[in-house]
Amino acid sequence: MLVHICCSVDSHFFLQRLREEFPQERLVGFFYDPNIHPYSEYRLRLLDVQRSCRKLGVELIEGPYDFEAWLDAVRGLEAEPEKGARCGVCFERRFAVSAKKAREIGESRMTSTLLTSPKKSIAQLKDAGERIAAKEGVSFVTVDYRSGGGTQRQQEEAKRAKLYRQDYCGCLYALTQQRQQQKIPADELFSPLDGRLLPGSIEERLALYEERIALEEAGRDYTIVRQKFLNHRLKLGWVRHKKETLASYILPYSTMKRRYTKGRVQMEYDGLYWFNREEIRFLTLERYNERSGCGYGTLRELIASPPPFETDLKVRESCGMGLWDLSPLIVLERVPEGTLEILIESENYRDVREKLVVL
Structure with missing residues (x-):
């Protein structure tokens, strides 16, 4: 089964549950998320997904980062709210590429870790997944790992595994709306030309999580703490x-x-x-x-x-x-x-x- 992966917080728990429910399936992760912006945030999420898949022993394939094509696909829907029409188009695009990849590597079934994200509509994902996958002759597997305390266990697992827990879905437009509601600048979009690491920036976090992996490879113990400033x-x-x-x-x-x-x-x-x-x-x-x-x-x-x-x-x-x-x-x-x-x-x-x- 090909598993479209959006982020490690969703995938780490989701992949473990899939193994329990489908023990005979070979699971292949597919990280295809051209909606994630900026590119440094994309790299950070991919880095953590790679770490998660290594720990779980799951093969991972990285899809193309065709951000410009994604922008064209959602053009005119920039002001749509979370779970609105823009999300529907975004799901369809990512599922279409995922379904093609599933067929390309000989998998007849696919699913997505988006199903376990508490901010996404399972019904919307199920509709898009089944409709798009069918066009490629692939079946879409809909599972619900949120109910029965699943979301709480997912968060506990993310904390235990020291996963990178992002605070926005990844989309440029959702990020802008979220920061406007919070009345703080979208500093994720600040990227100095001189390349200096700014405090609290994505680039600073990326350097931190790269150092984290180096510590793990060296067998060093560590913890990640949060600081208000x-x-x-x-x-x-x-x-x-x-x-x-x-x-x-x-x-x-x-x-x-x-x-x-x-x-x-x-x-x-x-x-x-x-x-x-x-x-x-x-x-x-x-x-x-x-x-x-x-x-x-x-x-x-x-x-x-x-x-x-x-x-x-x-x-x-x-x-x-x-x-x-x-x-x-x-x-x-x-x-x-x-x-x-x-x-x-x-x-x-x-x-x-x-x-x-x-x-």
Whole structure:
């Protein structure tokens, strides 16, 4: 039986139950989820499914990540709610490719771990699965592993197996709607051009779960804990002098009451230039290198390849800006005289991140 797999939280429990109910069946996992966005989240979920299947001894095939084709398929349904028409089209597309794969590898039956997801409609999945599979001459197996306390056991198994537990279905549009309802930014969609790992980002989680696998392979014990913290994302920022945009590097947690201000430097003390608006402070690149221990030759080098996020927090601290200080701190090649215009658009919000603790 080919088993379409959406994520490890659903598949780990689902595959174990399938083995109990169909002990004579050869189970082949098929990870085909082009709806998952961004690609780093796709990689993270695939990584955890691969780990789960290895532990269960289940063969796994990865399908194509044809995200653009998926976007075309759901075009016009972007505003549909969860369990709406967009989900129906999404199921049909994933089931169609899964059914073709089942026939290709000689399997006459298929099913999907989506059936055990508490946020999905079993009736909707059954209808789409049976209708689409029949076109390929394959039968769709509908099972209900949610009832009778199944969902609770599934969550307990996910916790015991230390699986990656995502907090959105994977779809770009559902993610946007969910974050709007929560009134927090969809930071999953922030991906800095410099490639730096941002706290609470998908890329940070991906690095954590890759390290987790390395620890397991080395026989090291560990645990994963969760930490509440104040997160920050810089959306846009610049500094202008005499209508010319200056190369500038805005450190994390730089926050202004209004997104735009203008004024002038009123004093210089201990290597810091103090602005007369919004508690803004400036550092020259030379002073930044001294405080960070870095050796950037130009500001453009710093912008293109900044140090780890934690280094900038240490620079802020060295400037007398502690954990609760949200004053803007900006690095310039040199701090010019006269009027400066500054724009900073950023968000601070409560968030939760995972931390790996080696025991």
